[in-house]
Amino acid sequence: MIQSPDAASRSEEALALMERRRSVAAAGLIEPGPTPEEMDRLLAVAARVPDHAILTPWRFIVIADVARAELGALLAGAYRAGNPEMEPAKREKFAGIMSRLFPAPVAVVVVSRPNRETMIPPMEQELSAGAVCMNLLHGANTLGFHGIWVTGWAANNPEALRLLGLGEGERVAGIVHLGTAREVPPERPRPDLAALVTRWRAPERV
Numbered sequence: 792m793i794q795s796p797d798a799a800s801r802s803e804e805a806l807a808l809m810e811r812r813r814s815v816a817a818a819g820l821i822e823p824g825p826t827p828e829e830m831d832r833l834l835a836v837a838a839r840v841p842d843h844a845i846l847t848p849w850r851f852i853v854i855a856d857v858a859r860a861e862l863g864a865l866l867a868g869a870y871r872a873g874n875p876e877m878e879p880a881k882r883e884k885f886a887g888i889m890s891r892l893f894p895a896p897v898a899v900v901v902v903s904r905p906n907r908e909t910m911i912p913p914m915e916q917e918l919s920a921g922a923v924c925m926n927l928l929h930g931a932n933t934l935g936f937h938g939i940w941v942t943g944w945a946a947n948n949p950e951a952l953r954l955l956g957l958g959e960g961e962r963v964a965g966i967v968h969l970g971t972a973r974e975v976p977p978e979r980p981r982p983d984l985a986a987l988v989t990r991w992r993a994p995e996r997v
């Protein structure tokens with residue numbers, strides 16, 4: 792007899808992990824990070840998202856090991872060059888922040904690249920890229936890691952995007968930092984579902 796839901800594929804453990812998922816700031820993510828083999832699995836999980844018409848409207852840029860500091864140095868230079876009028880001490884302070892934008896063991900830039908030749912609206916394709924970011928976080932959590940999905944200056948500044956390697960028509964859906972949590976922050980207020988959920992009913996006929 793076919794049972795639904797399939798008891799064999801039910802996982803209270805997986806659901807419990809999702810119920811308590813919490814982001815950890817990139818600066819609080821330390822070694823160990825996912826191994827290259829674990830990253831391969833995580834990226835495969837990340838790519839397993841709903842994708843209307845199978846357009847694969849996203850791609851990944853992985854930033855790990857020495858690439859983090861190398862990219863940081865280039866971003867700091869771009870920040871300095873882009874803000875020549877700024878008061879020097881302030882400019883150096885922010886350039887320093889840009890140089891340390893990748894403190895976690897691994898960061899994955901999820902690049903949204905909607906295909907504009909199709910009937911599928913760009914928004915649907917961008918949502919698919921968002922789902923990629925979320926899958927990465929949940930996948931990393933199931934391996935015992937933590938992470939955070941951010942954007943910020945590097946995800947929006949044209950020169951930073953060029954240094955990251957983005958091309959025409961591409962945007963950053965998210966930069967997902969991954970590693971081991973030095974400390975998991977306390978829970979934050981969560982949405983009041985009672986205020987958000989309605990059950991649709993057919994209008995009463997008079």
Ligand SMILES: Cc1cc2nc3c(=O)[nH]c(=O)nc-3n(C[C@H](O)[C@H](O)[C@H](O)COP(=O)(O)O)c2cc1C
Pocket residue numbers: 812813814815939940941942943964965979
């Ligand atoms: C598209 C997107 C961009 C975000 N960018 C940032 C960011 O730049 N900096 C930041 O601190 N949080 C950012 N967040 C919020 C964090 O990912 C996270 O939701 C927040 O820290 C709350 O933690 P929680 O995931 O445990 O609820 C962003 C979230 C989304 C969906």
